[in-house]
Amino acid sequence: MEFLISKYHPGERPDVNLPSVKMFEILGEEGIRNLVSDHYDLLVQSEIKDLFPKNPLALEKAKEHSADFFIQICGGPMYFNKNRGKPMLNRRHLPFKITAEGRVTWLECYKTALQKTDLPEDVLFSFWNYLDVFSKWMVNTYE
Secondary structure, eight states, X not given: OOOOOOOXXXXXXXXXXXXXXXXXXXXXXXXXXXXXXXHHHHHTTXXXXXXXXXXXXXXXXXXXXXXXXXXXXXXXXXXHHHHHOSOOHHHHTTXXXXXXXXXXXXXXXXXXXXXXXXXXXXXXXHHHHXXXXXXXXXXXXOO
């Protein structure tokens, strides 16, 4: 499956469809945590590494928060809401300068992480579509 990255247009706020719950049904909590961990391991070696914690304990906490979010939106337990409150991810990410180019790097790292999974194509497409559209909401710095 080819993971296409759609073009970002400044100020764009497209409708976001949640990924299929099959993602959680197939991978389970541990599988999603591993996917998120793999993604972060790629991010801290990428061009946008400065957006992520350098301290290993802080990085593990960031992985945990992100995995909690993805577990929740994929139909698993509501860990994120329980531990962090309503996601409001755009607001939570405002302190970080997220550019359209950074969005592409973030997605490219997810491409690599997702290629390690053995998920059915429809489940991968559903998750990828979510990531592609959701990531547009996170861009907050225009060059």
